[in-house]
Amino acid sequence: QVQLQESGPGLVKPSQTLSLTCTVSGGPIGSDNYYWNWIRQPPGKGLEWIGHIFYSGTTSYNPSLRSRLTISVDTSKNQFFLKLRSVTAADTALYYCARGPLNRLLLSWGQGTQVIVSS
Amino acid sequence: DIVMTQSPDSLAVSLGERATINCKTSQSVLHSSHNKNYLAWYQQKPGQPPKVLIFWASTRESGVPDRFTGSGSGTDFTLTISSLQPEDVAVYFCQQHYSTPLTFGGGTKVEI
Numbered sequence: 001q002v003q004l005q006e007s008g009p010g011l012v013k014p015s016q017t018l019s020l021t022c023t024v025s026g027g028p029i030g031s032d033n034y035y036w037n038w039i040r041q042p043p044g045k046g047l048e049w050i051g052h053i054f055y056s057g058t059t060s061y062n063p064s065l066r067s068r069l070t071i072s073v074d075t076s077k078n079q080f081f082l083k084l085r086s087v088t089a090a091d092t093a094l095y096y097c098a099r100g101p102l103n104r105l106l107l108s109w110g111q112g113t114q115v116i117v118s119s
Numbered sequence: 120d121i122v123m124t125q126s127p128d129s130l131a132v133s134l135g136e137r138a139t140i141n142c143k144t145s146q147s148v149l150h151s152s153h154n155k156n157y158l159a160w161y162q163q164k165p166g167q168p169p170k171v172l173i174f175w176a177s178t179r180e181s182g183v184p185d186r187f188t189g190s191g192s193g194t195d196f197t198l199t200i201s202s203l204q205p206e207d208v209a210v211y212f213c214q215q216h217y218s219t220p221l222t223f224g225g226g227t228k229v230e231i
Binding site: 047049060096 | 120157159161167168169170171174212214216217219220221222223224225226
């Protein structure tokens, strides 16, 4: 069974870059059957889809974040990555990575990693 | 973007009673080529990530109890819990997987 684990700094200063890694185990990230997603959830609020990547490197981003966002993948390490530039307090959230089939469901999730943007 | 409007924000239901959650999409999520509604329901318990309950608007994910039922088509959808159990206390979200950006309803908190 696939497992996903988010990792990265829990505290980022305003205007800096938030960088997260999702490590996948129990299955290859280099599969043409899945998208690899990032989703976030601000404290006490709902879910926001950030974007996804296919193993080939093809991406789809939420337009609300596109200008600051890069999602990438390293199939040799079975990892994919999130970089969000110029962060503000509004980017404070629990960040999840998730795997989903090509119909864009979100079936397998990591436990999430809390990121706080504060000086 | 497809806007998801979910109601109510919260719901208190007695054990064994029915809970009904509504979700409205700003445009149809019915894919005409194979007649499927790209609408899913998720359950999120405290400290856990969301878990898929229902997809294609009415197909239960493997292992989901049959007291959970999804219905609706086009732009109007409903999740019904027929007989609320203690373990059903959670926040429920609808999500459209018709097009990117994927979007979610605001969530409904179900309490006893």
